[in-house]
Amino acid sequence: MKQTYINKTREEQDKEIREYFKPYANEDCKVCFGVGQRGWLVDLGQYLICECVMRNIELEKRIKEDEERLEKLSREAGLPEGEVFC
């Protein structure tokens, strides 16, 4: 079985993409059709993750950071636990 530079076979990567990246894909994406992968890089032995997945992961990260910042500011301002500015 051919190992890739990230030490995962194509089958393993395929499984990972379905488990971890597909949920982030846009169902109406014209590139990956909601699957989350764009193509296979023969030279690297690696799947390309679709841009829509990257965008959604980045967006989720930013939302989470915003929530944490808001939470921190609310605690500093003395709002009771569980309450935040809105």
Ligand SMILES: [Zn+2]
């Ligand atoms: Zn896509």
